[in-house]
Amino acid sequence: MSDMHTTGQEWDGAPPDVDLGRVWRAVATEVWRRQPSWLESRAAKWLGSPGLARALLTTPSLLVAWLISTVVVLGVGAAATVGTGLPLVALLAPAVAGAGIAYAYGPGTDPAWELSCSMPVSDRMVLLVRTVAVFAINAGLGLAASAASGQAAPVTFGWLLPMAAVSALALATATVARSANVGVAAGMAGWAITVLAAQATSGQWSSAITDWALVAPYLIFAACCVAVVIVATRVPKGVS
Amino acid sequence: MNIDIDHLTRKFGRTQAVAGVDLQVGPGVFGLLGPNGAGKTSLLRMMATVLQPSSGSLQLLGRDPASYSQRREIRRRLGYLPQNLGYYPGFTVVEFVEYFALLKEMLPAQIPAAVAVAVDRVELGERANSKLRTLSGGMLRRVGIAQAIVNDPELLLLDEPTAGLDPEQRVQFRTVLRELGEMATVVVSTHLVEDVGAACTEVALMDRGLIVFRGTPDGLRERGVGHSLGDAPLERGYSAVLADGRA
Numbered sequence: 001m002s003d004m005h006t007t008g009q010e011w012d013g014a015p016p017d018v019d020l021g022r023v024w025r026a027v028a029t030e031v032w033r034r035q036p037s038w039l040e041s042r043a044a045k046w047l048g049s050p051g052l053a054r055a056l057l058t059t060p061s062l063l064v065a066w067l068i069s070t071v072v073v074l075g076v077g078a079a080a081t082v083g084t085g086l087p088l089v090a091l092l093a094p095a096v097a098g099a100g101i102a103y104a105y106g107p108g109t110d111p112a113w114e115l116s117c118s119m120p121v122s123d124r125m126v127l128l129v130r131t132v133a134v135f136a137i138n139a140g141l142g143l144a145a146s147a148a149s150g151q152a153a154p155v156t157f158g159w160l161l162p163m164a165a166v167s168a169l170a171l172a173t174a175t176v177a178r179s180a181n182v183g184v185a186a187g188m189a190g191w192a193i194t195v196l197a198a199q200a201t202s203g204q205w206s207s208a209i210t211d212w213a214l215v216a217p218y219l220i221f222a223a224c225c226v227a228v229v230i231v232a233t234r235v236p237k238g239v240s
Numbered sequence: 241m242n243i244d245i246d247h248l249t250r251k252f253g254r255t256q257a258v259a260g261v262d263l264q265v266g267p268g269v270f271g272l273l274g275p276n277g278a279g280k281t282s283l284l285r286m287m288a289t290v291l292q293p294s295s296g297s298l299q300l301l302g303r304d305p306a307s308y309s310q311r312r313e314i315r316r317r318l319g320y321l322p323q324n325l326g327y328y329p330g331f332t333v334v335e336f337v338e339y340f341a342l343l344k345e346m347l348p349a350q351i352p353a354a355v356a357v358a359v360d361r362v363e364l365g366e367r368a369n370s371k372l373r374t375l376s377g378g379m380l381r382r383v384g385i386a387q388a389i390v391n392d393p394e395l396l397l398l399d400e401p402t403a404g405l406d407p408e409q410r411v412q413f414r415t416v417l418r419e420l421g422e423m424a425t426v427v428v429s430t431h432l433v434e435d436v437g438a439a440c441t442e443v444a445l446m447d448r449g450l451i452v453f454r455g456t457p458d459g460l461r462e463r464g465v466g467h468s469l470g471d472a473p474l475e476r477g478y479s480a481v482l483a484d485g486r487a
Contacts, residue, residue, distance in 0.1 A: 025353065025357055028359070028365060029352045029356040030352075032356055032359070032369070034352075051344070110326070111329075112327065114322045114325070115326070115340065115387070118289055119340070120312045120345045
């Protein structure tokens with residue numbers, strides 16, 4: 001397309017030895033220069049990659065609207081927990097985190113995902129960084145809500161491991177199915193089945209969170225799901 | 241050769257999208273023509289290192305994309321405009337182009353000037369700080385082109401770059417293509433034969449996953465002599481080659 005400076009060079013008032021195109025681009029460089037936020041600068045330093053930092057800050061499930069929704073859901077859960085005594089925050093937090101992780105990265109979630117896959121910044125690294133960030137933020141918000149609801153320590157902290165398992169399930173399913181919605185559905189369904197099965201067995205809603213016999217199954221299940229993600233995102237070797 | 245392809249194939253289930261393509265391409269503007277479903281986009285996606293070949297070999301800029309470190313080097317030197325480029329509606333034009341400059345691992349100090357040049361080159365200077373959600377389809381396509389050229393790529397892959405551009409913008413874009421082709425290998429996948437005739441130094445015609453013609457636009461025109469289907473010489477050549485291949 002014709003350069004804008006072409007128009008400028010036709011301007012009679014310009015001295016003949018001045019390249020107005022270069023002047024214009026120098027001005028545009030300064031006018032359009034974007035200063036990274038404090039958070040982006042910190043992230044770039046920690047991650048050692050400005051590109052990865054920017055990719056982190058564009059995570060759909062870390063956008064303000066999503067975070068506000070998470071706070072509202074957990075806040076309502078905390079209020080309901082105080083009112084009813086049911087461990088609602090502990091039951092909600094794994095599902096909320098699973099949804100956030102399924103929507104962290106992938107086709108249909110990230111508008112320019114196809115293009116991102118052609119970038120030197122590894123999309124596996126983008127996935128990893130976004131997943132860790134979403135998990136950490138959801139864990140922090142969940143712990144705050146859980147503490148505010150005044151539950152006993154086993155309930156307050158007991159959902160962290162189930163949250164890891166549900167998040168891993170949602171991530172693995174979303175990665176294999178290449179659909180965030182399918183990932184969310186799998187995570188929610190898996191968690192609902194676990195809670196209902198544990199409640200049916202013990203008669204208590206909190207047993208999926210507080211039963212120590214479930215620790216090993218949660219860990220093994222989460223590890224298996226992570227292995228699925230690693231296999232599903234690998235680049236096959238042998239074909240150049 | 242910046243692109244060296246040897247018997248490349250790609251299958252999707254039982255569908256053979258690319259059925260054994262051999263192709264060598266050096267600097268210049270190379271047009272990839274063909275009807276819908278011919279395999280152009282699959283071939284371009286393999287060149288863009290986003291799609292793994294089923295078999296065959298592919299060398300880009302003298303490097304093997306199957307190796308992680310070499311693939312990363314290729315990607316630093318690559319510009320790619322996918323057929324369906326998604327946009328972040330809340331980003332401005334500059335933010336979008338800058339984002340991909342960062343993902344291309346350009347030096348941060350070089351990025352503001354490179355973004356200004358790329359945005360200026362696609363004539364979006366007046367809309368540089370507009371949100372993408374406010375732009376027309378043609379403008380969004382130009383934003384996509386800007387991100388593709390922001391790193392001065394040695395290999396530029398454009399899938400239907402003129403889709404959504406008005407006739408004047410298409411003519412201007414062909415000029416940019418010719419300029420880019422003086423320094424880099426530019427592969428343009430399109431089904432618009434007039435784009436190929438005006439901007440490309442070489443052309444390949446794909447059909448059913450295979451390259452059925454390889455030559456210059458003039459050579460393709462010659463193939464259409466005596467053929468009746470098509471309004472322009474290049475269109476007649478295109479139709480004649482496809483008809484011969486399917487006969």
